[in-house]
Amino acid sequence: MLHDLSELFETPLETHSGPAGLREIFFDRNTGRIRLVAIEMARTAPRTEALIDAARLSTPVHDGGGWTLSVGDDEIAAALSWPEVLEQDAMDLAIWPMVVAGPLGTSFAPLLALSALRENAPDSNPTSPDTQTANELVAPLQQAGDWIGATVFGHDGELGRLTGLMFEPATRTIRALRLTDTPAGGPVELPYDRLRYRAESGGHLVVDATRDDLIQVGTENA
Structure with a gap:
């Protein structure tokens, strides 16, 4: 069974440290494999945001239940934070007031976050996965949130709008593109291997299909 x-x-995702909101999902464009998830904790300790291996995801244990992310305080504390705050953003960040952000209403103090980032700045070595920054880790991956809502084109013009990425939980791999507003008159799940490319501008997707195919x-x- 595929899930969207x-x-x-x-x-909210269920973790050993309490509920967490999902900020973004990162996947490999060529294989459709989901690699990383960026979460936002409902409470501030040990930290607010974390980038976690998608292998920790598991399906709901009962109908209507939430997805589970098998991580606890120690792993969240040791995880990289995404999005990263770069030093050139420091001046703007330093003058921000306390804000409430995310689906769970988490309080966020930008000045404290900046201080923590400066004190725990990771060494960057792109050749070593153990020392990569969050931005370096996600750079070769696609962000699911950027894809949803994109217009989809085929061999003979516009085919619809992407409203879902259907994935197989056991392998954490995207298997189909869910399109709406299609020539079929309703939603269509097109196999993921029909995808040819995503425009560099991020505006649309191109698939190997025609209106008749849909x-x-x-x-x-x-």
């Missing part, structure tokens, strides 16, 4: 990645954004797939899925 949007499910993970809609409800009508046929829609009929088969009906």
Whole structure:
């Protein structure tokens, strides 16, 4: 059974340290494999944000339950934070007031975050996974949030809008693109291997399909 990645954004994740909101999901464009998730904790200790290996994700244990992320305080404290705050952003960050952000209403003090980042700045060595920064880790990956809502084009023009990335929980791999506003008259799940590329501007996707292909797939899925 395939699940839509949007499910993970809609409800809090359960962790050993309490509930967490999902900020972003990172996946490999070529294979569709989900690699990392960026979370925001509902409480500030040991830290607010963390970048976690997607292998820690597991499906809800019962209908209507939340997804589980098997991490605790120590792992969250040791994890990289995403998005990173760069030194050139320090002046702007230093004058920000206390804000409440995220789906769970987490309080965030930018000045304290900046101080912590400066005190614990990681060494950067792109050739070593153990010393990569968060930005270096996610740079070769795609952000699921950037894809949702994109217009999809095929061989004979516009085919619809991407509203879901359907993935297989056991392998954490995207298997299908869920399109709406299609020539089939309803949602269509197009195999992920039909994807050809995403425009460099990030504005649209191009797939190896025609309007007739979507009508046929829609009929088969009906």
